[in-house]
Amino acid sequence: MSTKLFLGHRLRRLRRDHGLSQTAMAQSLGVSPSYLNHLERNQRPVTAALLLRLAEQYEVDIRAFAAGGGHRTSPEALTEIFSDAMLRDLGVPRHELVELANNAPSVADAIARLYRIVQESGARLETGGDGDIRSAVTPESWVRDYIQQHRNHYPALEEAAETLGGALSDPLSMAEPLRRRLKEAWGIDARVVPQAELGNVSQDYDADRRRFLISSQLKLENRTFALAYQLALVEFAGVIDRMVEKAAPPDPGIHQLLHMSLANYAAGAIMMPYGRFLKACEDMRYSIDHLCGEFGANVEQVAHRFTTLNRPGHRGVPFFMLRVDPAGNISKRYAGDQFPFSRFGGTCPKWNLHAAFQAAGQVVTQLIETPDGQRFFTVARTIERPIKAEISGGLLAIGLGCDISHAHKLHCAEAYDLANAPVTPVGPACAACPRVDCALRATPPTGRMLAVDRSRKTISPFPFVAG
Structure with a gap:
């Protein structure tokens, strides 16, 4: 390995995610606690042999671990934040932002969250909101961060969905096996009804009457997905409830949205079971149209499923x-x-x-x-x-x-x-782009000296001094 890898913060986070002490993790890796302490403090580089042991003991993807996995706040994101008008005068150099992202990723995440809160709070004021900063964390942004932290992959849901989806797979259509499963296992009657009966919703479950209604205006692939979604809600209720409880959403609205997002994930996994879907992707060279035909899904469902193929040892x-x-x-x-x-x-x-x-x-x-x-x-x-x-x-x-x-x-x-x-x-x-000669630049780059000359006009509307 020609480049020394100092991955102390990632090792420390991995250890804490598994609830291990330094002594316990050191024992599992066959190193001394003091050596692991040096690694976590970036006083020693991580060796190739240790990376292999991490992969074996903790199912770590070596490439993603060494590269940071792409799921924390990046130096680029911090550059974008500190290029904002309210911060640019600080002139924070890039090397400090890189150091922050690498050595204090939780702090970087907190800065990113606060910045988003400020943005969204400002938007609320512009549209007549009360500007209460406590209400500025939108459900969508909170859930998006949660999904990104888990790299959009949930092993517990994948395992359960693969078993169920494999049992229900049908080369003609998966909709009918899903409908039968709802009826026979859960006593839920699923039917398609005119949109007028549903008002402004596309699907509705009445728990008291055990009746699931689907709009006739939904396309066929979306009807199948609706059935898979409802089945996921009842089949995987315990798994999803535990995941949401562990995530600890800050308010009831975010709680509901996260629950819905995880059920949507499970629905896609039921329709496209992991092992069979990954093999089909490789056989069909990730042709979306062919995969849509193979699994009775639509383009968006297949594209979304692509982003979930992060199973250790079997990644897409x-x-x-x-x-x-x-x-x-x-x-x-x-x-x-x-x-x-x-x-x-x-x-x-x-x-x-x-x-x-x-x-x-x-x-x-x-x-x-x-x-x-x-x-x-x-x-x-x-x-x-x-x-x-x-x-x-x-x-x-x-x-x-x-x-x-x-x-x-x-x-x-x-x-x-x-x-x-x-x-x-x-x-x-x-505002954060360093490219100099871009004719499509919409705003000047922050933190850079403009190089405007009134005697000539450049291709870029905002030329600036590079470097």
């Missing part, structure tokens, strides 16, 4: 995924091992995610490169909402991407000469 391609509307609002954001985009803002205008709206129904691919030199292969395409909107703008766009080192595994990358294909340089939110 580490995808990141976003879902946006035509106005650029991001309603889903899941990361794999790396996530190159802004945590608090939108997407880079050079990434062709939004171009999918001009090519509805078509697959739009692109090779992109982030400022640190990482390259990603990305795929974008439009999807329809579960129930078609009565107004314009009913389409959404799904963006998927993975590190270019995995692109050769993808069906949609077969036409690319990955070594020589043109690459589009992208960045995070404009």
Whole structure:
């Protein structure tokens, strides 16, 4: 190993996550407590042999562990925060932000949460809210952070769903086995009814009458998902309740949203059981259309399932995924091992995610490169909402991407000469993007001296001094 790895904070967090003392963990790894103490304090580098023992003892993915796993607040996210107008005058150098993210990740997470609270509190004031900062942690942001901390993978749900989904799999349609299971095992009668009977909801469970109603306006794949969701609520009630209790959501609304999110996860795992789905992904080279046909799922369901393939020893391609509307609002954001985009803002205008709206129904691919030199292969395409909107703008766009080192595994990358294909340089939110000559820059970069010359105009509207 040519580069020394100082991973003290990750070792310490791993030990605490498992509820171990330094003595207990040192014993399991075959090292002395004093040596482990030196490792945790970054006074000794982690060796390749120790990484292998970590992988064996604690099912650690070596690459993700050595790289930080991508699920904590990154130096890039901190750069974005400290480029905000209220903080930029501090001039915090990047090396300090890197040190903070690496050596005090919980503090970095707290800063990120506080920054989001300030943002959301300001938005509430602008829209007439009371500005109470205690109510500024939105359910969506809290649950998103929880999902990201677990890398969108829950072994307990996966194991239960794989057993149940395997037993219910049917090559014709999974909807009927799901419906029978609800009726025979739980006495729940599931039926499709006109939307008018449901008002403004798409599905409704009446626990007293043991009746589950599904809107006739839901597309077939979404009806199947609705059945799987309801089955997950009753089959995995104990598992999900324990997970939510352990997560300790701060209020009832977040509690309910997290419960719903975990049930949604379980529904996807029932429809697409882990082992069979991963094998199909590899056999079909991650072709979304083929996988939709194989599992009776839709594009969004398959794309979301891609991001959950993080089982130790049996991982899939580490995808990141976003879902946006035509106005650029991001309603889903899941990361794999790396996530190159802004945590608090939108997407880079050079990434062709939004171009999918001009090519509805078509697959739009692109090779992109982030400022640190990482390259990603990305795929974008439009999807329809579960129930078609009565107004314009009913389409959404799904963006998927993975590190270019995995692109050769993808069906949609077969036409690319990955070594020589043109690459589009992208960045995070404009305020944190270090790229100098970008004609699409919307705002000046914070913390940088502008290089505006009134006698000439540059391609970029906000030229600045690099470095």
